[in-house]
Amino acid sequence: MSGGIGLALRQVHYENRAFWRNPAAAFFTFVFPLMFMVIFNVLFGGLGRGSSSASQFYTPTLIVFSVITATFTNIAMSVTMARDEGVLKRVRGTPLPAWAFLAGRVLHAILIAALLVMIISAFGAILYQVRFPWERLPAVVATLAVGAATFSSLGLALTGVIPNGDAAPAVVNATILPLEFISNIFIDMRQAPGWLNSVSEIFPVRHFADAMLALWNPTTAGSGFAPGDLLVIAGWGVAGLLLALRFFSWEPRIS
């Protein structure tokens, strides 16, 4: 096991090296959420949201969006591609423990997510004077950690239903984008009908966004921990892990 952790960290190192050698992909991974931030602030900057402004809303929600993209979207797509190109099958034939390979992928995704969190927080602070909630740092870190872990495990689980690499972008977007639209990420859900709010509260995206919105809200009292939201998010994470263990495949599904 301890040797396995070393191997997993070594995977992270090589994953990272490969990641930065595709500069276009790396560039847009980071620029994409910032573009959204500027666009939403231009579109909705004039509208207040109670005590908070549009930038107060979009800083935490676009952090959530970035974490989901860096973990769920990225893992589901890259692991499916790797599977269909036969990379997973090749790795399976080596002594590298399967979990160490996947842990390397997930840890690298989480590293990128952490970098995005810092960039967006800084961007929000500098451009829109949105204060980072330092006094609630433990809750911020815990919420981000639970969210990143959950959406990583859901990304791995989703590969089990993606039939092939060509279908990966369509399946991934169709599963996550509608949820992002109804979960306080792009659009403030207070104007939405009650039933739609009830639907969105079933899913982890909504709870991740609500927990983060509360943390960034200056009127929130106390440490900012939202155990209810964290529990729902973690529950989805455990379910994702079980589904991944059951349906994950190392063999290409097309040849």
Next chain:
Amino acid sequence: MRGIDFSVRAGEVFALLGPNGAGKTTTVEILEGYRRRDAGLVNVLGHDPARHERDFRERIGLVLQSTGIQHYLTVRETVSLYAGYYPRPRDVDEVIELADLTESRDRRVGQLSGGQRRRVDLAVALAGDPELLFLDEPTTGFDPSARRQAWEIVQGLARLGKTILLTTHFMDEAQVLADRVAVIAGGKIVAEGPPDTIGQRGRGVTTVRFSLPDGSELPARFGARTTEAGYELDIHSATRALHELTSWALSADVELLGLEVLRPSLEDAYLELTGSGER
């Protein structure tokens, strides 16, 4: 597969030869641990591959039919990444040299040609210094010179004492590389042995082919078949039969046109054994 039985000795190059769809890859994937057998006993290096044990995988190297490699790492980085998975890897530069990739060692895998990438497959398989190497159709899609090159690499590995299990649908490949060959067709082994003894070759049947000028006839005592092009004669002792034939031709003052002596090739034997021949 419908019940096959074979064993490969340590240090031997063994080829599974057969047409596409004969069951070569299925067989190899059972031995590698990728597939489960429905029945029967499999023992590879003292392990049952189906149990997917780590110490078994530490001792084997695999070149699968189609496997991807990360495009953005260089050849050298790729080989060191894989070498790190094994307890006693072979020196990375030595592996690169063995796979004939020294000149492209610092190029990214994505920039390599198909043939070079196939050699990266081989280098990755060699990274852990395996005792047993599985090569599943290692030269499919190669041009003739790349195939020769790949053969030299495999022959070099055989000289290092590696045990190699090779699958191929190229007769010449099996003939050049293998110490022993098993011909697979329709899920069964239809012949097994050193390449020279497969099929009729062991029995030494030789065919003599020729034609005669118009107006000449071959005496019936030779027992020749007539074909569109002339005559064909199956013989066991080439020296005697040719002597009789040429003596007759000289005394009758007849030219044996287009005289050919043909040892049946492995290809003929193969086509006959696998039932895909036309004759």
